[in-house]
Amino acid sequence: MITVNTEESPWHAGMTVRALLDEKVFTFRHIIVRVNGEYVPEEQYDSYPIKDGDDVMVLHLMAGG
């Protein structure tokens, strides 16, 4: 299991940031991803591995007011 925005979520071998975003349907254009506190740039989404037990944060970029 991994944690995504404080909620437990299933993990599978070979999971990348991109795979997680697709599974969770995080389809918004402006998002910020951190894995165990480390900022993951967008260009690394396809390769950045997510390990069992990781703590993932996905924030939508919001700026309206």
Place this chain on the structure above:
Amino acid sequence: MEFERYLRNQNAISPQEQALLAQKRVVIIGCGGLGGYLLEQLGRLGVGFIRVVDPDNFEESNLNRQLLSSTLNLGKPKVLAAKHRMLAVNPLVEVDAIQEGMTAANATDLLAGCDLVLDALDNIPDRFILQQAAKTAQIPLVHGAVAGWQGQVCLVLPGQDLLNLIYGDSEEYSGEEQETGTLAFTVGLIASLMTAISLQTLLNKEIPERKLLLLDAKNLEFTKLSLPISSSKQQWAGRD
């Protein structure tokens, strides 16, 4: 008159706290969606002085969400509408209407003499200018932002630089709202939560620190994330 006006604030707010609120001074940066609701609520609560800052005039596209806008004041300054509104709602509140855009050059002056500042801006770069100004002024910043059905609120105490964690390394000007719009109920919800945080802070109540509250109105979900203590904007714990 004053007692009657604030009767229904009791006993959530004690008479002593009500008197304290009348002494408090806040500044709202941005007088659009969030700003209009913030003025309304803070004014009705009885905050003694509210400075509103916005360079813009009302446009037709504001009417879907901006409380102070109406078909009668299109083309008129937003801050002027703010002043008139509070005169009608609660003349005990002093409104200082400043029709200027906040910049790095004037931000410190705009915050001068205030106990707390509210972020009702509509873009990311200006929020970093505001965070720096609040840090310089050593006053709390109540952050809020919306996009479509989603929104977020966070209390930023001087020096915490929590916007660095929330917006990360992004050099974007705007966020999801460019695609998902800005809706009246999301703006109202986020402004209400910002008001609650402001009230607690102005009354020196203890509130949980370093929390980012995320609203997803479509799925009726709130998520509270903990923001870690870190000097680096790369750091994040994310667990609460």
